[in-house]
Amino acid sequence: MARPPGPPDEPGFPEAVAAPKSRWRVQLVWLVPLIAVLIGGWLAVQAILEKGPTIKISFSTGEGLEAGKTKIKFKNVDIGVVQSVVLSPDHKHVIATAELAKQATDMLVDDTRFWVVRPRISGGTVSGIGTLLSGSFIGMDIGTQKKPRRDFVGLEIPPVFASGVPGREFVLKSEDLGSLDVGSPVYFRRLQVGQVTSFDLNADGSGVTMRVFINAPYDKYVKGDTRFWQASGLDVVLDTSGVKINTESLVSILVGGLAFQSPPDSQDVVEASAQTPFQLFATRTEAMQRHERIVDNYVFNFKESVRGLTVGAPVDFRGIVVGEVAAINTRYDPVTREFSIPVQVRFYPERFTSRYESGRRAGRVVENRREVAQWLVERGLRAQLRTGSLLTGQLYVALDFFPTAPKAAMNWEANPPEMPTVPGGLQSLQESVSSLVAKLNKIPFEGIGNDLRATLQEAKRLVTTLDTQVAPEARGALVQAREALNATNRVMQTDSPLQQNAADAMRELARTAAAFRALAEYLERHPEALIRGKPEDSK
Structure with missing residues (x-):
């Protein structure tokens, strides 16, 4: 309906026309929820795209594991978190489900390792002390394989070294573990250069196989002929220079350890490759013994006591x-009905020559060992037991020449061949003493004693006779002899008649001698006087 006209004096205004409302017009109020939905969707897509892999790790126990709290760390950087911890269907293990960051996807390969980091003391090393305040976490070490994996079995013992550490791992064979443990130190010239990484009992129970890791650059000192030995405790050596006590370190005394070194005369300069097996010796002395290439076996048959002789002497x-x-055994001979002690020995013929001659290893002295051995035995070569220590009574076998030994020959029919022996020095002394005692036993000491007793009785009777009969007569004879001596003394006095008569006789003899001398001189001058006589004096 048209509007009635207004007064003539009012100004004119255009008439408003109502426009119809659009059905599709977007209200501004809906922009905010729309943008929120778009952002949420983008975030959801981004979360899906950035979501890392989910893995399961089996442990023997859930100690230290908490869902939503326990972290997974690699090189002390968080790369994941445990989402749940549940028992395995057989109730023997604990399965931890963890979500890792996307960047860790290529780290989950077949030989990747996981373990729970908690405070531990093993092999002289202390680890995981920081978890006392921060709580336990799962450690991770990247493997070297290419095959991806999502289910893992956690390690009960943390690995000693992480993958990628420069160095090499070697295998050691031993009869027993001794005082070693995972983490026990390995020394080279008293420097710690590695650790024991693991050990296992052999399948047949005959020994223990262990693995050691030698850090670079020390791994280059492990050669093909390197010797490993247990460096636990003290190595006491008693020789002519005194007492020597050797040890690697105080740690090795307390928790055990290993040491290695090449022999002083080593000619093998080639480095050992990784996983090379070596024998583990009990002591350094045993490890450094010369390992012979040529070994001959012989038997020494002794008929005396071998107490003090041990295997390895x-x-x-x-x-x-x-x-x-x-080896040391016993033998019974049914023919002679005698017991003997056959001692089997390992003989090293190379030790009779220089170890190196003209740059080449020395071998046997001669190729025909049988002929030479027979020749030596014919010239008195024998085996003999001797005392190596008076303090401990230990014996050893000595080879030497005994020219006066009875003739003997090698028994090549026996296996191993049998070499003749001679009694030991102590045995010979015992036999000599026994022979002397036997000879002494043959002496009739009782008869000699009886004869001696009878002789003493005769002597007693003789003394009695001398005292009762002979002594008085002897006393009278002595008195007469004294009187004769006194008479003789009186006669020999200078004023005695006998002395005067003797003096006159001597004077007469002197005159007579003078007359004879004068006559002899006259006859010498006048020999004719013997015929004509003495001429008369002219008047």
């Missing part, structure tokens, strides 16, 4: 160890 030739005792 040296076979000595004039002060040089040329072998060792391998």
Whole structure:
């Protein structure tokens, strides 16, 4: 309906026309929720794209594991968190489900390792002390394989070294573990250069196999002929220079340890490759013994006591160890009905020559060992038991020449060949003493005593006779002899008649001698006087 006209004096205004409302017009109030939805969707897509892998780790116990709290760390950087911890279907293990960062996807390979980091003391090393305040976490070490993996079995013992550490791992074979443990130190010239990484009992129970890791650059000192030995405790050596006590360190005394070194005369300069097996010796002395390439077996048959002789005792030739005792047995000969002690020895013929001659290893002295051995035995070569220590009573086998020994020959029919022996010095002394005692036993000491007793009785009777009969007569004879001596003294006095008569007789003899001298002189001048006589004096 048209609007009635207004007064003529009012100004004119255009008439408003109502416009119809649009059905599709967007209200501004809906922009905010729309933007929120878009942002949420973008965040959800980004979360899906950035979500890392989910893994499961099996542990023997859930100690230190908490869902939503326990972190997974690599090189002390958080890369994941444990989402849940549940028992395995067989109730024997604990399965921890963890979500890792996307950047850790390529780290989950077949040989990747996980373990729970908690305070530990093992092999002389202390680890995980920081977890006393921060709580336990799961450590991770990247493997070297390429095959991806999502289910893992956690380690009960943390690895000693992480992958990628420069160095090499070697395998050691031993009869027992001793005082070693995972983490026990390995020394080279008393410097700690590695650690024991693991050990296992052999499948047949005959020994222990352990692995050691030698850090670079010390791993280059492990050669093909390197010797490993247990460096636990004290190594006491008693020799002519006194008492020597050797040890690697105080730590090795308390928790055990290993040491390695090449022999002083080593010619093998080639470095050992990783996983090379070595024998683990009990002591350094045993490890550094010369390992012979040529070994001959012989038997020494002794008929005396071998108390003090042990397996491993040296076979000595004039002060040089040329072998060792391998076994000690007993033997009964039904023909002679006698017991003997066959001692089997390992003989090293290389030790009779220089170890190196003209740059080449020395071998046997001669190729025909049978002929030479027979020749030596014919010239008196024998084996003899001797005392190595008066303090401990230990014996050793000595090889030497005994020219006066009874003739003997090698028994090549026996296996191993049998070499003749001679009694030991102590045995010979015992036999000599026994022979002397036997001879002394043959002396009739009782008869000699009876004869001596009878002789003493005769002597007693003789003394009695002398005292009762002979002594008085002898006393009278002595008195008469004294009187005769006194008479003789009186006669020999200068004023005695006998002395005067003797003096006159001597004077007469002197005159007579003078007359004879004068007559002799006259006859010498006038020999004719014997015929004509003495001429008369002219008047």
